[in-house]
Amino acid sequence: xxxxxxxxxxxxxxxxxxxxxxxxxxxxxxxxxxxxxxxxxxxxxxxxxxxxxxxxxxxxxxxxxxxxxxxxxxxxxxxxxxxxxxxxxxxxxxxxxxxxxxxxxxxxxxxxxxxxxxxxxxxxxxxxxxxxxxxxxxxxxxxxxxxxxxxxxxxxxxxxxxxxxxxxxxxxxxxxxxxxxxxxxxxxxxxxxxxxxxxxxxxxxxxxxxxxxxxxxxxxxxxxxxxxxxxxxxxxxxxxxxxxxxxxxxxxx
Amino acid sequence: xxxxxxxxxxxxxxxxxxxxxxxxxxxxxxxxxxxxxxxxxxxxxxxxxxxxxxxxxxxxxxxxxxxxxxxxxxxxxxxxxxxxxxxxxxxxxxxxxxxxxxxxxxxxxxxxxxxxxxxxxxxxxxxxxxxxxxxxxxxxxxxxxxxxxxxxxxx
Numbered sequence: 001x002x003x004x005x006x007x008x009x010x011x012x013x014x015x016x017x018x019x020x021x022x023x024x025x026x027x028x029x030x031x032x033x034x035x036x037x038x039x040x041x042x043x044x045x046x047x048x049x050x051x052x053x054x055x056x057x058x059x060x061x062x063x064x065x066x067x068x069x070x071x072x073x074x075x076x077x078x079x080x081x082x083x084x085x086x087x088x089x090x091x092x093x094x095x096x097x098x099x100x101x102x103x104x105x106x107x108x109x110x111x112x113x114x115x116x117x118x119x120x121x122x123x124x125x126x127x128x129x130x131x132x133x134x135x136x137x138x139x140x141x142x143x144x145x146x147x148x149x150x151x152x153x154x155x156x157x158x159x160x161x162x163x164x165x166x167x168x169x170x171x172x173x174x175x176x177x178x179x180x181x182x183x184x185x186x187x188x189x190x191x192x193x194x195x196x197x198x199x200x201x202x203x204x205x206x207x208x209x210x211x212x213x214x215x216x217x218x219x220x221x222x223x224x225x226x227x228x229x230x231x232x233x234x235x236x237x238x239x240x241x242x243x244x245x246x247x248x249x250x251x252x253x
Numbered sequence: 254x255x256x257x258x259x260x261x262x263x264x265x266x267x268x269x270x271x272x273x274x275x276x277x278x279x280x281x282x283x284x285x286x287x288x289x290x291x292x293x294x295x296x297x298x299x300x301x302x303x304x305x306x307x308x309x310x311x312x313x314x315x316x317x318x319x320x321x322x323x324x325x326x327x328x329x330x331x332x333x334x335x336x337x338x339x340x341x342x343x344x345x346x347x348x349x350x351x352x353x354x355x356x357x358x359x360x361x362x363x364x365x366x367x368x369x370x371x372x373x374x375x376x377x378x379x380x381x382x383x384x385x386x387x388x389x390x391x392x393x394x395x396x397x398x399x400x401x402x403x404x405x406x407x408x
Contacts, residue, residue, distance in 0.1 A: 027311055034318050073326035139263060142307075185336055198334040203326075210325055210339055214318030218311070225307060232262045232371070239285045239372070248284040248377045250255070251404055 009117040010230050012128040012135050016162040018044050020114040021226045025107035031218070032103040035211040036096055039103030041165070041219060043110060050168060052099060057172075057208065059095070063088040066207035123241075124234040135161055137231045140224035149220040153212050156220025160227065169216055176212065180205035254378055255403060256386045258395040259288075259370030266372060269393035276385060278378055286373040309354040316350025317343040370396055377403075 010019035023042060032039030037052030060066060064083040071080035127136040140160065149156025154169030177183050181200045188197035260266045274280055324342020328335030376386050383400060390398050 024311070027315065030315050034315075034322075069322070070326040070329055073323055074330045182336060185334065189334065189337065194332060194334060197336075198329065201329075201335055203329060203335070206335060207322065207325055210321030210343065211318055214314055214321060214343070218314040218318075221310060221314075235262050235267070236287050238267075240287060243280065243283055243285040245281060246284040247281040248255075248375055249403075250375070 005120075005122045007113070007117045007120040008122055008124075009114075009120075009233070010124050012125050012137070014128070014130055014133045014135065015046075015164045016135055016160070017137060017227060017230065019226055019230055020044070020110060020117050021222075021229070022111045022114050023107055023222075025104045025111070028107040029100050029104040031215055032100045033096075035208075035215050036099045038211075038215040038219070039099070040106075041215075042222070043103060043106050045106070046165065053172075055095070059088055059092045060208075061204060063092050064204065065089075065092065066204045069207060070203040121237070123237055124230065126234050126238070137227060137234055139231050140227045142221045142224040142228070145220035145224035146217045149216040150213060153216035156216060157223075160220060160223045162223070169212075173212065176205055176209050180209060182206060182209060254380055254383050255401050256376045256378060256383060256390070257399045257401070258374045258376075258390040259397050260372040260374065260395055261368055262371050263394055265393040266374075269389055269395070270374070272389050272393075273376060273386060276389070278376060278382065278386065282377040284375040284377075286375070288369075288371055288373055290369045290371055305355070305358060308358075309351045312354040313347040313351035316353075317347035320346025320349075368396060 010017060012018075028039045028042050030039075031042060035053065036056040037049045040046075040049035040052060043049075063085050068080045068084045071077070071083065124137075127134070145156040145159050147156075148159050152170065153173045154166045157163075157166035157169055180202050185197045185201050188194075188200065258269075260269075270283065270285075273283065321339045321343035324346075325335045325339030327342075328338030331338050374390070378386050387398055387400065
């Protein structure tokens with residue numbers, strides 16, 4: 001079955017459902033800007049997206065980009081200038097903008113591929129039952145997916161059956177939590193110790209977190225929605241096929 | 254007799270159909286009609302202008318993330334600290350983005366009811382089977398059910 005269809009709309013593998021969906025190229029470009037690599041997750045290019053996110057964390061850390069952002073928004077421009085590492089900064093900027101452009105361009109192409117796949121209307125598989133995994137299309141609640149990822153990035157992906165991506169995201173969230181000490185800070189704030197709650201935070205790692213929460217939440221929402229659409233398409237293909245020879249006559253002659 | 258039921262797309266729908274066939278309703282006595290819930294192309298993947306709230310959420314999340322980064326940064330200078338400042342900036346950003354989108358697009362769209370009859374199932378059966386068919390449909394999440402004698406058989 002695999003690789004036989006010229007223009008498949010979706011495929012179900014051990015790692016979950018991969019599907020073509022039309023999306024606004026500007027939105028894809030925006031997520032690439034928020035966190036390089038996120039745009040490529042939206043484009044279903046998981047391997048390169050994952051490598052891009054790793055590159056982003058490493059280079060951003062070496063260049064002190066996040067610390068410079070904090071200083072800049074706090075108005076301390078001299079400090080911002082002094083922390084940025086010039087030996088990494090220019091390369092970072094070149095790659096950063098390339099990624100945004102590449103995801104924008106790919107979104108335009110994929111929209112066309114998606115249109116073609118829709119017109120071909122090739123049969124979509126409903127399940128993939130394997131010795132160690134079971135993947136299937138099922139109706140989802142997009143709001144629930146978004147909520148899970150908001151509280152702990154990765155959980156929404158787990159809800160959407162993308163377990164490899166889910167555990168990758170959860171691993172990073174644990175790393176961010178550990179290095180930024182965000183949950184410790186929240187605990188200190190709960191008991192009213194505001195001064196210390198700010199002091200324990202590490203800005204370099206904390207500043208990765210808003211983009212990751214945002215991206216993960218958005219992605220979980222979109223994927224749950226697309227799963228619903230795919231479920232609908234697959235069921236329609238099935239019903240049209242199975243009941244095409246109905247002999248029910250509403251007005252018999 | 255004809256029993257007519259309307260469904261949303263769901264796994265239960267397939268359960269109902271399979272069970273009817275299992276209980277002796279011939280496949281050829283079942284007619285399934287795929288209803289369009291939209292004036293155009295039912296298999297459309299493209300977000301439509303009627304996708305008002307999903308589009309607003311897209312804009313809202315984008316705003317929220319941008320505001321969260323700024324809010325977190327500025328928060329290092331504020332009494333409440335970066336986490337609360339970042340979170341409240343995110344919530345604020347989402348509301349602004351979501352609200353702005355709805356405000357700009359308002360009036361172009363009609364609101365639609367949540368549960369639409371996307372599938373219409375017509376089952377031809379004998380008088381004795383009517384109860385069985387109706388019960389099966391109700392058990393598996395049918396939205397509405399109607400029954401009628403075949404028009405030609407009416408006295």
